Amino acid sequence: MGILHDNLFLCLLCGHLLGDFYFQTDKMAGRKDESARVLRTHALVYAGALLLGALPFLRRDAFLWVLLPMAAHFVIDAAKAAACGRFGDRAAFCAVTRRGRLFLFDQALHLATLAAAAWLAGAPALNAVGRGLVSVWHAAAGAAAPAHTALALAALVLLLGKPANVLLKQCNTRLAAAADGAPGEAAQPPAACGCPLAGSAPAAPRTPEYPGAGAIIGTLERLLVAVLCMMGQYAAVGLVFTAKTLTRYDRISKDPPFAEYYLIGTLGSLLFVLCATRLLLPGAP
Numbered sequence: 001m002g003i004l005h006d007n008l009f010l011c012l013l014c015g016h017l018l019g020d021f022y023f024q025t026d027k028m029a030g031r032k033d034e035s036a037r038v039l040r041t042h043a044l045v046y047a048g049a050l051l052l053g054a055l056p057f058l059r060r061d062a063f064l065w066v067l068l069p070m071a072a073h074f075v076i077d078a079a080k081a082a083a084c085g086r087f088g089d090r091a092a093f094c095a096v097t098r099r100g101r102l103f104l105f106d107q108a109l110h111l112a113t114l115a116a117a118a119w120l121a122g123a124p125a126l127n128a129v130g131r132g133l134v135s136v137w138h139a140a141a142g143a144a145a146p147a148h149t150a151l152a153l154a155a156l157v158l159l160l161g162k163p164a165n166v167l168l169k170q171c172n173t174r175l176a177a178a179a180d181g182a183p184g185e186a187a188q189p190p191a192a193c194g195c196p197l198a199g200s201a202p203a204a205p206r207t208p209e210y211p212g213a214g215a216i217i218g219t220l221e222r223l224l225v226a227v228l229c230m231m232g233q234y235a236a237v238g239l240v241f242t243a244k245t246l247t248r249y250d251r252i253s254k255d256p257p258f259a260e261y262y263l264i265g266t267l268g269s270l271l272f273v274l275c276a277t278r279l280l281l282p283g284a285p
Helices: 007-022 026-031 036-053 064-086 092-121 128-141 147-159 162-171 173-179 213-230 234-247 249-254 256-280
Strands: none
Touching (some): 007 036, 007 064, 007 092, 007 147, 007 162, 026 036, 036 064, 064 092, 092 162, 128 147, 162 213, 213 234, 213 256, 234 249, 234 256, 249 256
16 A cells, blocks of 8 residues: 555644645635735644654754654645735636636646655654653554554544545536535526526525534444444445435425535545545455
8 A cells, every 4th residue: 555554644634634725714715816825824833743744743953844744734735825926816606617627637646746655765663752652552442453543543533524524515616506506496507796697586495404413424324434444344334324314305305406505415425435545544344
């Protein structure tokens, strides 16, 4: 598995996921492309998260390798902000599609810089903090349990939460817009300014939903599927999606755009968790 078996890379990956997703608020994510101050704030928060992730390996004589992904992150985000600003006058749906592609490219560049930093660092020794954490892990899981397993589990749990939600949403934005229309009706294309089309009927009111319920359900679903995969209980995965579908059956049967959005999102979520579990924990049944 190469770089995915590198303990330093997994530490940096955990720091990246914390800094670029969990420690980044929705407000910060929405404004960093428009405000240099917000972008600098995000870069500082990201640097702190990366230092936190790399804490078990940090030494005074081996500090330069962690500066590479910090600096690269700021440069990449600044370039992305410039690209978004240059084409800011495009139609709303084009902007959403463009930002989705930019998100994937942006994350690929970030991961490449993390891999480069881990490769340049070689195999740094653990410091006192790292040795202490390994001792705690061995006391909890047994002396034979490798430290790599703990890091892989931490990265997997972080990856299956907010990062997976954001990725699936970015990849499914156009269907999400269609599914947000009135049940049983085809979605209207947005006007060039992103406003409703003149003369279009307002969307039918829908029952209010618990804020963030979809993201919470998706996260719990992926964590449960990952546990079942690690236990080798692949047949039980179907029960998870059966229970999820039953709660949405009424809307699925009456709203074809939502049914397509739901099916693609559910299958995408399943594929994501299966691939992530297999890549980070190849020894799972």
